[in-house]
Amino acid sequence: MAVHKYVDERDGGYYVAGTRIALDSLIIPFQQGASPESIFRSFPLVGSLEKVYGALTFYLAHKPAVEAYLEEQERLARAIGENQAPLPHSLAQKLAHAREESLKS
Numbered sequence: 001m002a003v004h005k006y007v008d009e010r011d012g013g014y015y016v017a018g019t020r021i022a023l024d025s026l027i028i029p030f031q032q033g034a035s036p037e038s039i040f041r042s043f044p045l046v047g048s049l050e051k052v053y054g055a056l057t058f059y060l061a062h063k064p065a066v067e068a069y070l071e072e073q074e075r076l077a078r079a080i081g082e083n084q085a086p087l088p089h090s091l092a093q094k095l096a097h098a099r100e101e102s103l104k105s
Helices: 024-031 036-042 049-061 063-083 089-104
Strands: 007-010 013-016
Touching: 007 049, 013 063, 024 036, 024 049, 024 063, 036 049, 049 063
Parallel strands: none
Antiparallel strands: 007 013
């Protein structure tokens, strides 16, 4: 029986094995109630539904370490956001409109 690796640890982060997709991209929707199937539809470059389930299983099996990593990522994102200049109003409106449209589909 072959053993499959679903998550790689590299460059201080967690990634879906064999991809550049951060584990965060799967975990956050999962935490918000998304099903593995809908996560796979959002991230088909993961490669397979099996890899989504494998990555989620990795998260559940290593929850304290992954949760600490996610908290650190959030802290870093907030720090970066605080140091960035605000977007021009017209661009912010376009992004908000695009976000609303993507949530409708």
